[in-house]
Amino acid sequence: MGIRLFFIGLIVTALAGGGFYVMKLQKDNAILKANAIKLESAISDQKTLIENQKKDFESILTANKEMNDLIGKLKTDFADLDKRFNKKNRDVGLLAIQKTKAIERITNSASVKANRCIEIASGSPLTEKEINATKKSEINTECPSIANPNYIPY
């Protein structure tokens, strides 16, 4: 009788232990599943972050390139201005003595154009005439790079 009870107790204990073990496994499994979901979500967030950083980097590179292009064009305009004064040892002072009225007219015309350049640089929108200018006779010679986007020097 005692031995039978002992075995029954043993079987009940084994069953209860097995039951608890299965329950523990299920609980662990649930935790692992929750962790896996969290990890997947974190990976997805990281991927989005990397994508955004890539886009940011590309847009910064593009902006930098555009800025460098603009600075290059402005330097060309400035070099052209220098050429106008000093091309082939030109002496503007001497020219002004020899052709006073003509140089005065040219100076005043350039002054009007230079004023317009400042207006454009300050944000004034381009006129249709400025946008459509493609010939040397139509452009603002003081700053064609910003005043006449469709003009290609020839």
Place this chain on the structure above:
Amino acid sequence: MEQLQWHIITSENAAEVFAKLEADGIDPVLWGLTDKDFELLAKNFAQIRNKLMETNALLDKYKEYYESETEKDEQK
């Protein structure tokens, strides 16, 4: 911008220029620059213009960048 009038004065036309100013009712007085200083003034003007253009372009790029970020945030 206001337009201004340049007068070129040489030793030969100085009297004529001042006489014309008086005839036009303008005070016969002028602020003068030598040809070299005029060249420097033109170059200074061009440098200011270029700097203005650069600064405005830079500002536009920042605006473009940050405003598009704000739009993205608003969409979220």
